[in-house]
Amino acid sequence: MKANATKRAPRRIKTARRVAAATRYILILYVAGQSPKSVNAIANIKKICEEHLQGRYQLDVVDLYQQPQLAQGEQIIALPTLLRKLPSPLRRIIGDLSNTGRVLVGLDLRSKA
């Protein structure tokens, strides 16, 4: 199994890069109204998306104060939370997204190295 994993790993990165080049990203940002963190998070994600996902992303901003029932379905505890719906697997990033590097890693736009 381990041999297979190493074979697969480089393939995955390659796939990710290829995917990153081609696939559509669907991101949902959950925020809590107009709190400072929420505002920062919105600004930050917009910046990241424009920089790295130009033209192939879809960003939804959900204000949980307006739609609280959505929190349960997606298991939102911390705010702000960014969910990467596509490509799968589901990824979750909490925080106001000020650490761009971490965001990119979390979205699989950059390898951890």
Place this chain on the structure above:
Amino acid sequence: MPKGRPTLICGGAGCGKTLLAMEFLVRGVTQFNEPGVFMAFEETAKDLTQNIASLGFDLKDLIAQKKIVVDVVFIERSEIDESGEYDLEGLFIRLGHAIDSIGAKRVVLDTVEALFAGLPNPAILRAELRRLFRWLKDKGVTAIITGERGEGMLTRQGLEEYVSDCVIVLDHRVSEQTSSRRLRVVKYRGSTHGTNEYPFLIDEDGISVLPVTSLALRHIVSSERVSTGIARLDAMLGGKGYYRGSSVLVSGTAGTGKSSIAAHFADAACRRGERVIYFSFEESPSQTLRNMRSIGIDLQPWVKKGLLLLHANRPSFAGLETHLVMKHKVINDFKPQVVILDPLNSFVIGGNEISVQSMFMRLLDFLKTKQITALFTNLTLGGSVLEETEIGISSLIDTWLVLRAIDSGGERNRGLSIRKSRGMAHSNQVREFLLTDHGVELRDVYVGASGVLTGSARLTQEAQDQALQVLRKQEIERRQLELKSKHQALEAQIVGLRAEFEVGKTESLRITGQEQAQGAQLAQGRADMALSREEDVAANNPKRGSP
């Protein structure tokens, strides 16, 4: 629990925290019509539903009725990345939404500490939890927070610092192979609370806690007397029997008939229409019924009528506290006037006499406050009668009957005596105690020249006595006959003497007559002679006149 404030419940694994929390919610709905929110951080909704169903609560139904909302919070650590600052507002929103959707008054968070495993930054978490508890207070809901027992702290993450209004600790310990559950109210701001450990048990109805028995000895007692079921025994107890609401102890060595006395009492009480609980610790109910039938007491009809409840289990089945709580429950449900415990000594396992005594003291206290007449049986070991029962409850007892085995002449008989009976005059005599096929009989013992005799020795002695009686009677008759014959003899003698006397009398009369006749004749002869001699009668007269 304090209304509108958070309470912390902590304890080790499997102590019953989730259960307590769930029962709090469900009873809030069913008994007080207060809807509730259950936020689960560790179990899934399905697991919860199943666990709760084991207690008889139907969670699905309550959720459908919009009385309870279950929100399962699931954090997958590997999914999460952290970037920048965040807070737990999501949790607040979810909770707020759930509370508002049904107008909940009660909230359970079980167990919040699971968040620490899921989220990366403990500092933020702590700050947010503090905020959460204040938020709950502001919302005006009564909340229960559960937490795992920590090393050296009440909870693993030290939640007790934040929830400072009320803290309850649950404990589940095993001692001498039996487990017991305790709960303790560690803190309760703004109220006086009992700080002792209280035992509780979890059964098919949920959690029952032993009520605080006030050991203040303020019972009101009645002066009514109830029959023991054995007429002779009633007579020995001042003529009327036990006091209602008193405690009776029947002690004796093995096989002396203690359970039989208990059965008589149960029978008598049921006849009066009273309810009886018979707690048995060594025999199964059917065994008890069978054994009592053999001495002519049929308890089956009372069981059928629902007046008699036979409750049997072995003491080793659970800890003492659990037993006590169980008995409280059964007594509160059945509401009897008489309670019988048979036998007490089976609780003494491995030197725990003090705990057993404490348990019985509390049970007695409970029964006295309810004015329930209690009858205990106790097996005493050893041949000699002890001055005190080995668990030392004789001083708590009002009436103490002692059954003794009397060995003599190669056989063993039973004797009953009243050791003490508070508040009434009682006989101090030992009575022979017989188990016949129509119940218990008490007979006077034979007190003879050779001491107290019972059983066949008594019968022999009685036979001997009778023989003696007969002999004596015969002796008397014989003497009487003798006397009579003597009397007759005497009479005969008298008659004879009289006859003799008569004869003598006749004879002497005759002789006297003869002599008189002779005398008369002589006198006549002299007179005639005088006449014939023509004496001077006048001249002779003075001579005659002078002598």
